[in-house]
Amino acid sequence: EMQFQQAHYDKCVINLREKHKPDMSPVLDYIFSHAQVFKKNILVTMLIDQLCGRDPTLADELMVILNELTQLSKMENSKVALRARQVLIASHLPSYEL
Structure with a gap:
């Protein structure tokens, strides 16, 4: 959950996308995990x-x-x-x- 603590949800997702640019599967993992x-x-x-x-x-x-x-x-x-x-x-x- 630390990835979603620094800013608003949308901004956190954008930051994750930038960090994992070539491979979006970790971003999806974080998003699905955060949904729970x-x-x-x-x-x-x-x-x-x-x-x-x-x-x-x-x-x-x-x-x-x-x-x-x-x-x-x-x-x-x-x-x-x-x-x-x-x-x-x-x-x-x-x-x-x-």
Whole structure:
């Protein structure tokens, strides 16, 4: 979804077409993938919940991915970005267990 975060949808498609000028199949892949953004958001949110659950400790690889997810700025990705931020914040809080 990062390809669709910088500008309006039409401008993003034009940028993708310029980037992949000789071969348009990657552009179509991006467009068809973006058409399913709401389903992907649900899936990613469920994966975050499953992987992070109640365990506040996170692997370094997972923290990198969560940081990337927080960079999603479009309204359609807001639930994913919010959930990623919540998990990152929870991982920095001290444990209350003795």
